[in-house]
Amino acid sequence: xxLLEIRNACLKLDGKDILKGLSLSVNEGxxxxxxxxxxxxxxxxxxxxxxREGYDLDxxxxxxxxxxxIEMSADERARSGLFLAFQYPVELPGVGxxxxxxxxxxxxxxxxxxxxxxxxxxxxxxxxxxxxxxxKDEMLKRSVNVGFSGGEKKRFEILQMAMLKPKISxxxxxDSGLDVDALKIVSEGVNAQRSKDNAIVVITHYQRLxxxxxxxxxxxxxxxxxxxxxxxxxxxxxxxxxxxxxxNAS
Amino acid sequence: MLHxxxxxxxxxxxxxxSSYDKKHFRYLASSDFNGWPSPxxxxxxxxxxxxxxxxxxxxxxxxxxxxxxxxxxxxxNIIKFVDGALRKDLSSNLPPSIILKELNEIESLEFxxxxxxxxxxxxPSTNASLSCTPSIIKLTVDEESNFEELIEITxxxxxxxxxxxxxxxxxxxxxxxxxxxxxxxxxxxxxxxxQLIEVQEKAYLSSIKIYNDxxxxxxxxxxxxxxxxxSKYNSFSLVKGGIFTRSETHAYLNGSxxxxxxxxxxxxxKKQHHDLTTAIYxxxxxxxxxxxxxxxxxxxxxxxxxxxxxxxxxAQRTDGQQMSKAILVSxxxxxxxxxxxxxxxxxxxxxHGATVGELDDDQLFYLNxxxxxxxxxxxxxxxxxxxxxxxETVDNKYHDYIFNExxxxxxxxxNEEKIINE
Numbered sequence: 001x002x003l004l005e006i007r008n009a010c011l012k013l014d015g016k017d018i019l020k021g022l023s024l025s026v027n028e029g030x031x032x033x034x035x036x037x038x039x040x041x042x043x044x045x046x047x048x049x050x051x052r053e054g055y056d057l058d059x060x061x062x063x064x065x066x067x068x069x070i071e072m073s074a075d076e077r078a079r080s081g082l083f084l085a086f087q088y089p090v091e092l093p094g095v096g097x098x099x100x101x102x103x104x105x106x107x108x109x110x111x112x113x114x115x116x117x118x119x120x121x122x123x124x125x126x127x128x129x130x131x132x133x134x135x136k137d138e139m140l141k142r143s144v145n146v147g148f149s150g151g152e153k154k155r156f157e158i159l160q161m162a163m164l165k166p167k168i169s170x171x172x173x174x175d176s177g178l179d180v181d182a183l184k185i186v187s188e189g190v191n192a193q194r195s196k197d198n199a200i201v202v203i204t205h206y207q208r209l210x211x212x213x214x215x216x217x218x219x220x221x222x223x224x225x226x227x228x229x230x231x232x233x234x235x236x237x238x239x240x241x242x243x244x245x246x247x248n249a250s
Numbered sequence: 251m252l253h254x255x256x257x258x259x260x261x262x263x264x265x266x267x268s269s270y271d272k273k274h275f276r277y278l279a280s281s282d283f284n285g286w287p288s289p290x291x292x293x294x295x296x297x298x299x300x301x302x303x304x305x306x307x308x309x310x311x312x313x314x315x316x317x318x319x320x321x322x323x324x325x326x327n328i329i330k331f332v333d334g335a336l337r338k339d340l341s342s343n344l345p346p347s348i349i350l351k352e353l354n355e356i357e358s359l360e361f362x363x364x365x366x367x368x369x370x371x372x373x374p375s376t377n378a379s380l381s382c383t384p385s386i387i388k389l390t391v392d393e394e395s396n397f398e399e400l401i402e403i404t405x406x407x408x409x410x411x412x413x414x415x416x417x418x419x420x421x422x423x424x425x426x427x428x429x430x431x432x433x434x435x436x437x438x439x440x441x442x443x444x445q446l447i448e449v450q451e452k453a454y455l456s457s458i459k460i461y462n463d464x465x466x467x468x469x470x471x472x473x474x475x476x477x478x479x480x481s482k483y484n485s486f487s488l489v490k491g492g493i494f495t496r497s498e499t500h501a502y503l504n505g506s507x508x509x510x511x512x513x514x515x516x517x518x519x520k521k522q523h524h525d526l527t528t529a530i531y532x533x534x535x536x537x538x539x540x541x542x543x544x545x546x547x548x549x550x551x552x553x554x555x556x557x558x559x560x561x562x563x564x565a566q567r568t569d570g571q572q573m574s575k576a577i578l579v580s581x582x583x584x585x586x587x588x589x590x591x592x593x594x595x596x597x598x599x600x601x602h603g604a605t606v607g608e609l610d611d612d613q614l615f616y617l618n619x620x621x622x623x624x625x626x627x628x629x630x631x632x633x634x635x636x637x638x639x640x641x642e643t644v645d646n647k648y649h650d651y652i653f654n655e656x657x658x659x660x661x662x663x664x665n666e667e668k669i670i671n672e
Contacts, residue, residue, distance in 0.1 A: 050615075050619050051618075051619075052615050052619075053611075053615070073618065073624070074615060074618035074619050075617075075618040075619075075620075075621050075622055075623045075624065075627075078618070078619055078620055078621035078622075079621040083619075084619050086616070086619075089616070090612045090613055090615075090616035092613055092616065092617075092630075092631070092634060093634060093638055094633070094634025094635060094636075094637040094638040094641075095630055095631070095634045100617075100620075100630075103620075103622055103626070103630070104620035104621050104622060107620070107621035107622055107623070108621050111621070143634075160620065164620070164621070
């Protein structure tokens with residue numbers, strides 16, 4: 001059984017077909033990259049998986065560890081072990097980063113039947129994880145994502161990933177807005193979490209990120225479906241010839 | 251209706267020998283309560299008093315009952331009003347620089363003149379409370395006095411079918427400073443607090459008002475604030491109690507470099523109606539005024555913010571800001587915002603904005619995507635919405651206290667919505 005199985009996913013937005021029969025299966029321990037040009041349906045795919053309202057499948061099925069996600073709300077999916085790292089992390093003025101993290105982590109732990117963190121225990125744990133991601137204590141005292149730089153926002157996303165210990169993580173254009181140094185830190189953070197028990201799906205425009213997070217499989221998304229799959233060499237082909245060549249060939 | 255009551259009342263006390271009644275009669279005879287404002291009057295269009303005008307209410311006669319409510323005060327300097335009358339026996343001893351006294355007849359007339367000169371002239375509480383108050387109380391802070399501790403005023407008492415009329419005159423003399431929290435905890439049908447605030451040169455008044463009267467109470471508060479040169483007045487109102495609470499403030503910036511902050515939060519549920527109405531008159535150059543108002547509305551409640559800023563032709567280099575935001579947590583709640591700018595000077599910075607809406611979808615989704623359930627996510631965002639303004643506008647020392655006061659009301663409103671949604 002695959003960890004994540006997407007079967008023939010079809011989705012319309014405002015009456016327009018966006019996903020047109022997308023299928024993908026991801027096993028534990030694997031890293032998949034989904035590459036595609038603008039407008040191919042990448043962001044729709046990530047919102048659909050995370051369960052955003054209005055992004056319900058018209059047809060098809062999504063299974064996480066064999067269980068259907070279709071009827072689950074976004075928060076249930078997250079507690080079940082699905083994580084979405086946002087392309088544009090949302091600012092929450094007045095919501096302290098530390099208490100936000102604790103609320104999120106405790107929701108997940110409760111679901112897993114693990115003991116919830118008390119305030120002090122959590123602060124200790126969060127600081128430990130934060131230092132690995134070069135997230136300063138001072139950042140955790142601020143409101144979520146408010147006044148964070150582009151790099152800080154993405155580091156905070158990966159810190160959340162590290163603390164929530166999801167089964168499957170969807171990284172939506174995590175490289176956007178990052179300079180090379182920030183990209184390295186974020187990628188190292190992601191790589192540190194690769195294990196045989198979880199899986200990662202990296203959604204990206206560019207091959208650049210895949211120099212740092214090396215995928216096992218690369219898929220080309222075009223016009224709402226995966227038109228080609230292969231190994232890391234496929235990403236290099238995109239870099240060399242662009243998407244047009246691949247799309248025309250298919 | 252109160253004006254009928256007034257007539258009956260006048261008749262009934264005309265021949266009375268009690269000194270309380272005699273005193274009342276004097277005010278009644280000189281006052282001109284013209285009944286309740288009609289909804290045709292623009293100022294009362296969004297806050298209608300029809301239901302109140304049909305009630306039979308009469309002014310309460312204060313008696314020496316013991317304080318009935320255990321007020322949640324935070325300090326130890328308490329001034330207590332029961333049934334609209336100052337109760338020195340239940341109040342704390344104040345330092346010598348702060349004087350609390352009852353105005354005599356001549357002083358009362360002076361007070362009356364000042365109020366009548368303001369735009370509160372036609373406010374129902376002005377006329378009714380000047381007629382019916384047991385006495386006008388004046389709190390004076392001496393020149394150069396800087397009492398570091400907090401002073402709290404608690405207003406309580408009243409009964410069903412009675413009205414309560416506390417009238418207070420607060421005067422901060424030159425270079426003085428005072429920090430106040432006022433707690434409104436009446437259980438009468440109607441409360442009509444009237445207040446004149448004078449902040450003289452270089453004086454600074456910080457005042458927090460917590461409106462937490464009984465659920466059935468109408469509270470029509472009227473405040474007139476006069477600011478002199480280089481003075482500062484910071485006011486924050488937390489409106490959460492009563493079936494109908496309107497806090498109306500008219501502030502006159504009469505000396506250059508006066509600085510005014512009139513901020514507030516209302517938290518409304520069930521069938522509550524909460525109204526923050528302000529009028530700020532920039533009469534001289536170089537003054538600043540700022541208003542930030544936020545509301546959270548559940549149930550069938552309604553919220554109103556009406557804010558007028560008037561800049562006179564002389565008041566160059568005025569800076570007047572106004573911003574109101576309301577969040578509706580139920581489909582049946584309503585919020586009205588009516589900012590009004592009247593500017594007759596050229597060199598001014600004035601801005602206003604008003605939004606009414608639901609919670610932000612992107613923010614809700616972000617929280618949901620981290621495993622936080624819908625209700626919890628809403629609660630987090632609404633608390634943040636209030637936390638933001640409280641930390642921006644309330645003195646650091648009282649953040650937690652005010653936030654907790656807000657949170658209690660918020661939780662009960664959100665719980666009701668949860669029950670309905672489930």
